[in-house]
Amino acid sequence: MIDFVVSRPEVVAAFLSALAAGFAAYTAWKGPLSAARLAEDLRRDGQEAEERRKAKLEIFVALMQERKSLWSPSGVRALNLIDVIFFDVREVRDAWADLYNSYDPSRHVPMHEQENRIRKMLEAMAKDLKFSKELRVDDFDRLYYPDFMAKRRELDMLQTDQTLRTLRGQSSPTANTAPTASASSLFPPPPP
Incomplete structure (x- = not known):
């Protein structure tokens, strides 16, 4: 075999040229497909990373806006999405x-400690x-939380509490305090 290779170098050169041409043709055919696939994978990965960052940013912004009242609907929604x-x-x-x-409530964590924990969570999000x-x-x-917003929130809470008491059949302390007529009387009591 070695004698044949040594005696016929043109055959070996032709064989190696054909082999190189075959590899070149394969690469010319497969290269653009591989490049296109790679470009698509990179684009998709970049788009997914951008969508994840956008979702994280939406949660962070919602929590920053609601950090005074995380129990608002948008605050609660944002908190419930953190793990996802x-x-x-x-x-x-x-x-x-x-x-x-x-x-x-059973842990009796003071309000200032809860505020510290909110801050730590927001700092971790900002870092990410x-x-x-x-x-x-x-x-x-x-x-910035204007006084009128705090008063409005307090009023809403009081109205909600009053509505719940009414629906549950409890009257508020100031409601329905007039003396009741006795069962034997046909007429209401005289005005005071």
Whole structure:
């Protein structure tokens, strides 16, 4: 075999040229397909990463807006989505678990500690979203909440409580305080 290769170098050269041409043809055919597939994979991965970041940002923004009253509908919605949206960020999920546990009345966690836990959770989110260099601790504490909004919230809560008492058959302390007529009287009592 070696004698044949040595005696006929043109055959070996032709064979190697044909082999190289075959590889070139295969690469020319397969290369663009592979490049297109790679480009599509990169585009899809980039789009998915951008959609995940956008969802995280929406949750972060909602919680920043509602950090004074996380029990609002949008605050509760955002809190309930943390485990799904931040599934890949252990620090955020742990901070949310700590905050969630602080809401258990049997634990008697003081309000200032709950506020610290909210801040820690928001800081963890900011870090994941690469905002940690721009946001300072006091940025999480600074909050505009006008007095009229606090009064409105208190009024809404009082009205809700009153409605619940009425629906449950309980009267409010100030309602229905007039003396009742006795069962034997046909007429109401005279005015005071």
